[in-house]
Amino acid sequence: MSQSKNDEILHDHNHDGIDRRGFLKCMAWAGTGALCVMQGGVLKSYSMSRMNEWNAAKMGGELSFAQISDSHMGFNKPANPDVAATLKAAVDKINALSAQPEFLLHTGDISHLAKPEEFDTVDQILKGAVAKEVFFVPGEHDVIGDDGQQYRDRYGKGTKGAGWYSFDKKGVHFIGLVNVVNLKAGGLGNLGGDQLDWLAADVKQLKSSTPIVVFAHIPLWSVYPEWGWGTDDSAQALSYLRKFGSVSVLNGHIHQIMQKVEGNVTFHTAMSTAFPQPQPGKADSPGPMKVPAEQLRSVLGITDVNFVRGQHALAIVDSQLA
Amino acid sequence: MKAKVARIGLVALVIGLAATLTTVGRVGGVGAQEKVPAGVAVKIDNFSFGPATVTVPVGTTVTWTNRDDIPHTAVSSDGVFKSKVMDTDDKFSFVFSKPGTYPYYCTIHPKMTGQIIVQ
Numbered sequence: 001m002s003q004s005k006n007d008e009i010l011h012d013h014n015h016d017g018i019d020r021r022g023f024l025k026c027m028a029w030a031g032t033g034a035l036c037v038m039q040g041g042v043l044k045s046y047s048m049s050r051m052n053e054w055n056a057a058k059m060g061g062e063l064s065f066a067q068i069s070d071s072h073m074g075f076n077k078p079a080n081p082d083v084a085a086t087l088k089a090a091v092d093k094i095n096a097l098s099a100q101p102e103f104l105l106h107t108g109d110i111s112h113l114a115k116p117e118e119f120d121t122v123d124q125i126l127k128g129a130v131a132k133e134v135f136f137v138p139g140e141h142d143v144i145g146d147d148g149q150q151y152r153d154r155y156g157k158g159t160k161g162a163g164w165y166s167f168d169k170k171g172v173h174f175i176g177l178v179n180v181v182n183l184k185a186g187g188l189g190n191l192g193g194d195q196l197d198w199l200a201a202d203v204k205q206l207k208s209s210t211p212i213v214v215f216a217h218i219p220l221w222s223v224y225p226e227w228g229w230g231t232d233d234s235a236q237a238l239s240y241l242r243k244f245g246s247v248s249v250l251n252g253h254i255h256q257i258m259q260k261v262e263g264n265v266t267f268h269t270a271m272s273t274a275f276p277q278p279q280p281g282k283a284d285s286p287g288p289m290k291v292p293a294e295q296l297r298s299v300l301g302i303t304d305v306n307f308v309r310g311q312h313a314l315a316i317v318d319s320q321l322a
Numbered sequence: 323m324k325a326k327v328a329r330i331g332l333v334a335l336v337i338g339l340a341a342t343l344t345t346v347g348r349v350g351g352v353g354a355q356e357k358v359p360a361g362v363a364v365k366i367d368n369f370s371f372g373p374a375t376v377t378v379p380v381g382t383t384v385t386w387t388n389r390d391d392i393p394h395t396a397v398s399s400d401g402v403f404k405s406k407v408m409d410t411d412d413k414f415s416f417v418f419s420k421p422g423t424y425p426y427y428c429t430i431h432p433k434m435t436g437q438i439i440v441q
Contacts, residue, residue: 077391077410113393113407140430144393144407185399185427186435227369228433285368288391 063170066094066101066131067215067303069252070272072141073122074112079275079288080296083112084121089321090273090302091129097304101131102169107252107270108139108180108217110155114146119154138163139217139253140180147181164195166202172307173206175199177216179231189218189231196233200240211246211307219251221260221267224280229254238265248316250303254286257318268316271301297322361385361415364436366394366408366428371436378418380440385415394434399425 071087080086094101104126111118119142126134136155138148148162156163162178177199179189191199203212214220220237223229231237241247247265255277260267275288276299283289291299298320306315361383365372367390376384386396388408396405396414402424405414418424418440428434 079391113409141393144395144430183429183432185425185432187432226433228431285370285390287369 063172063307064097064099064101065103065105065169065305066097067105067107067250067270067305068094068273069107069217069270069303070109070139070255070274071106071122072109072112072272072274074115074118075274075288077275077288079290080300083274084125086297086300086321087122087125087273088128089297090300091125093302093319093321094304095128095130099306101304103133103135104129104131105215105250106134106136107215107250108137109141109252109272110136110139110151111142114142114144114150116150119150123154135167135174135176135215137176137216138178138180140183143181148178160198161194162192164198170307172211172213173203175202175212175214177214177220177237179216179218179220179234184232187232188225188228189216189220189234191231191233191237196236196240199237203240203244206244208243209245211248212241212244213248213250213305214241215250217251218253219258219267219269220249221262223254223258223269227280227286229280229286241265248305250305255289256299259316266316268303270303271299271318271320273300273302273321276300363387364396365389366396366434369394369431369434371396371426371428371434374436375439376436377439377441380421381417381419382440383415383417384438385413387411387413393430394428395430396426396436397429399427 068087068090072083073087075083094104110122138151138155142148142151148156152159152163156165159165159176162181164176164178166173166175168174177191177195179191181190182192183190206212216231218231219229220231220234242264245264249265249267251267251269252272254269255272255275256269256279257271258267258269275296276291277286278289289299301318301320304317304319306317308315362376362378362385364376364384364386366386366388369390369392371386378384386405386408388394388410391410393407393409395407396403398404403416403426407430408414418438421440424438424440426436426438
């Protein structure tokens, strides 16, 4: 905590971690980055300009993993004609982290059109990561045409239903949810009754002190429903997680960093490795945002997450590709 | 009497229209005997169907064209028609042979909705 005061923004909201009026919303748009440390009910965020002073070793983190998202392999339009190159750059960025993540999370839109060769290319590039274990959830682009059968054949072995699952790493309980299948006309992302029932049962036996990390493609909070950036039944899912002292929700889909802390839940969306999308309502549609070629890698990136046991601290560090 | 005259007038109009269409077909290189189907276009632009509501006579072919950089689908909410995924500039056509209202949406971006009203 040797940050200078100039670079430190301390949001001291609900000390008890329960009062929902202590709602805090902080956003960091594409092209910027922030490091967030949550301790008790207090979120501290630090600007990216001092990020090089932070690493897992310094923070004493016991579990480190990296999130990548929205690689959209197969996309070849002017916003980014070479999404394979930028995914490779993301893997290089992860490999260069001072503390190697134990595994990777990919929060969906692995492919652009769910073509076998698109998945093959991503698999090949991810083999270049030092971290050998990768956990996936599908994006809406990965389930095109077959409701996700091919996705599940490739990435969903041992998962339930449309591909949801949970696992434990060093005492942290990870839950991968699927909110991109059986979408209803006019609706948002959707988890569905079967998945919600499974989630309720999955967390029922866990102690409330167990740190929870939930990951899914479409945000599990209402970012901008006008563009479909939300999940219709996410509130019910989150209601099952109220008893836990530390819940982190990691999403993709919107190709930019957004963060929100509400009570004991920290929400975070990651940058894409393929192309940026506009800020909510700042364009006619959420279509790919074109930026000058030399700026592209400053709006793409990866997310590095560190968990510190005992302090209930979770540090989320977003890094641009360049 | 009056109604009959009107009907004859309509028939003449239809024949006239058919002749025009046939001419257009010839100009476009289509064989003289082929009929050019009456069609209506729906453009997919900026994550929306335009026009969102289209009213057409029975037998009309509706053709969707995706002008976005992102793939979309056009799928009937009632299972009547289902496009394959349309990447940029891909098209999908469906002939509406029965009267009715056909709501549809993009299964990838379900906020995108539209309807075809067939009379």
